[in-house]
Amino acid sequence: MNPEVVSNILQKHRDVRDGLISILEDIQSQFGYLPSEALKIVADETGTSLVDIYGVATFYKSFSLKPRGKHLISVCLGTACHVRGAPSIAEEFEKLLNVRAGETTEDQEFTLETVNCLGACALGPIVVVDGHYFPNVKRTAVAEIIARTREGIDKIEVKTDKRVFPIEVSCQHCNHSLMDSMNLVDGYPSITVTASFDRKHGRLSMSCLYGSYNVASEHVLPPNTVLNLFCPHCHADLSSGTDCSICQAPMVPMIVRGGGMVQICSRKGCKNHMLDLSGINL
Amino acid sequence: MINLTINGLAVSVEEGTTLLEAAQSLGFPIPTLCHMEGLTPYGACRLCIVQIGQDEKAKLVTSCTYPAQEGLEVRTASNRVLKARKMIIELLLASCPQSKTIQDIAAKYEVRQQRFKQEYEDCILCGLCVRMCEEQMMAKAIGFRGRGETRSVGTPFDVKSDVCRLCGGCMYVCPVCELRCTYNEPEKAICGACSNLSPPCVEKEPFDDMMCYMDPCVVCEIQK
Ligand code: SF4
Ligand code: SF4
Ligand code: FES
Ligand code: FES
Numbered sequence: 001m002n003p004e005v006v007s008n009i010l011q012k013h014r015d016v017r018d019g020l021i022s023i024l025e026d027i028q029s030q031f032g033y034l035p036s037e038a039l040k041i042v043a044d045e046t047g048t049s050l051v052d053i054y055g056v057a058t059f060y061k062s063f064s065l066k067p068r069g070k071h072l073i074s075v076c077l078g079t080a081c082h083v084r085g086a087p088s089i090a091e092e093f094e095k096l097l098n099v100r101a102g103e104t105t106e107d108q109e110f111t112l113e114t115v116n117c118l119g120a121c122a123l124g125p126i127v128v129v130d131g132h133y134f135p136n137v138k139r140t141a142v143a144e145i146i147a148r149t150r151e152g153i154d155k156i157e158v159k160t161d162k163r164v165f166p167i168e169v170s171c172q173h174c175n176h177s178l179m180d181s182m183n184l185v186d187g188y189p190s191i192t193v194t195a196s197f198d199r200k201h202g203r204l205s206m207s208c209l210y211g212s213y214n215v216a217s218e219h220v221l222p223p224n225t226v227l228n229l230f231c232p233h234c235h236a237d238l239s240s241g242t243d244c245s246i247c248q249a250p251m252v253p254m255i256v257r258g259g260g261m262v263q264i265c266s267r268k269g270c271k272n273h274m275l276d277l278s279g280i281n282l
Numbered sequence: 283m284i285n286l287t288i289n290g291l292a293v294s295v296e297e298g299t300t301l302l303e304a305a306q307s308l309g310f311p312i313p314t315l316c317h318m319e320g321l322t323p324y325g326a327c328r329l330c331i332v333q334i335g336q337d338e339k340a341k342l343v344t345s346c347t348y349p350a351q352e353g354l355e356v357r358t359a360s361n362r363v364l365k366a367r368k369m370i371i372e373l374l375l376a377s378c379p380q381s382k383t384i385q386d387i388a389a390k391y392e393v394r395q396q397r398f399k400q401e402y403e404d405c406i407l408c409g410l411c412v413r414m415c416e417e418q419m420m421a422k423a424i425g426f427r428g429r430g431e432t433r434s435v436g437t438p439f440d441v442k443s444d445v446c447r448l449c450g451g452c453m454y455v456c457p458v459c460e461l462r463c464t465y466n467e468p469e470k471a472i473c474g475a476c477s478n479l480s481p482p483c484v485e486k487e488p489f490d491d492m493m494c495y496m497d498p499c500v501v502c503e504i505q506k
Contacts, residue, residue, distance in 0.1 A: 051425030054438035
């Protein structure tokens with residue numbers, strides 16, 4: 001653990017009093033868990049006693065005091081998933097990974113946790129692995145999900161993978177559709193925006209398949225560049241105030257047709273994206 | 283001054299007085315467990331319930347945390363209060379039957395049976411030790427952790443605390459550890475010894491077999 005990282009986080013929250021939970025959230029997203037040394041630094045620098053910090057850290061289920069595995073598997077046990085057999089799916093994961101829910105495998109590969117409703121009940125029983133949603137999971141599919149995760153969840157067979165599905169998005173400022181049927185990516189109409197970086201300006205077409213990272217760009221995009229994305233219709237800056245939880249570049253939100261939002265990271269090469277389907281009627 | 287009636291008796295008390303203090307000043311007995319003079323009222327054990335208001339609007343509140351209000355009608359021993367109090371005692375007995383404090387209260391209020399699944403908890407989460415440590419000893423060495431079923435009292439990370447003063451205050455106020463400290467035969471009691479000795483478990487890290495945070499206490503070690 002690097003104490004400087006913790007100091008920086010504290011620096012960021014300096015002006016907000018009572019910001020303990022946000023501080024802990026930031027530490028957790030940096031390290032994947034709450035290292036005890038980090039909590040001690042927080043106690044020393046904020047003047048909040050360690051007992052109280054520990055009390056808060058153990059109260060909320062989303063905080064973990066133990067290092068988590070490389071992959072986080074969340075099995076939904078919410079009511080809707082429960083009645084569709086989620087408990088037996090959780091059990092199967094426990095059996096195959098040889099850990100109990102809430103634990104991490106010995107090889108530090110997987111952390112298994114159960115959650116109560118992910119807000120996607122219609123797709124239940126649902127399992128989320130590293131941010132990828134597996135809908136309608138059957139007990140028999142568990143072994144495959146684990147194997148796939150081990151291989152690397154990002155390697156996706158666009159054609160055959162059920163986790164990949166097309167979405168249609170529009171600009172959140174002018175509500176104009178961003179879909180471009182003239183430029184196909186992955187064989188589907190692409191999401192086309194204007195991208196600028198390094199005083200270069202050009203068209204960027206992204207795959208509309210959720211889970212695919214294929215793009216076609218007018219200019220060669222060097223890896224790790226943070227792109228400024230603009231709506232090709234109203235020319236508004238598409239980035240939002242929130243930063244990517246992985247690389248801290250601005251996130252870019254777009255409205256999903258049918259309800260909900262999708263957010264993608266504006267850094268080339270960063271695969272962070274979030275789909276929030278709350279409000280969608282599937 | 284605030285005027286209210288307790289069991290029909292008019293009384294005026296200063297603002298900020300709790301119903302418990304007001305009732306006790308008139309000599310009405312109200313059992314308490316998690317209340318202690320000098321510590322912030324906490325309202326955890328529910329033993330001190332009294333009835334306020336009249337008829338359908340009457341409700342039960344914990345007198346140790348309820349401030350006196352103008353015109354309030356308080357009853358400390360209505361049928362409803364007695365019945366609820368017995369139930370609370372039964373529940374306390376169900377979780378910690380080994381506690382002498384709880385046994386005494388049960389005897390005093392004539393609770394002779396306990397209809398729930400018997401458990402032998404180490405702690406009733408009354409918070410006396412936590413408040414003692416923070417408010418009187420200014421140490422903040424122990425606190426509550428977790429929530430719900432897994433809520434417990436202890437030090438952060440369950441390791442020896444470097445801010446604990448080894449004063450023994452937490453053990454002294456605990457209504458559950460007490461039995462272990464004195465054991466049930468007074469000749470064998472080493473009550474007070476624990477507060478002079480450095481508590482054995484504090485030297486041990488990490489704690490195991492926790493009862494209050496000082497478990498196993500000196501007596502338990504000898505018994506083993
Ligand atoms: S012995 Fe330690 S934990 Fe107990 S009240 Fe004293 S300072 Fe607090
Ligand atoms: S350890 Fe004892 S004093 Fe502390 S909360 Fe538990 S029962 Fe109360
Ligand atoms: S119950 Fe599983 S997503 Fe709602
Ligand atoms: S003494 Fe009032 S709730 Fe415990």
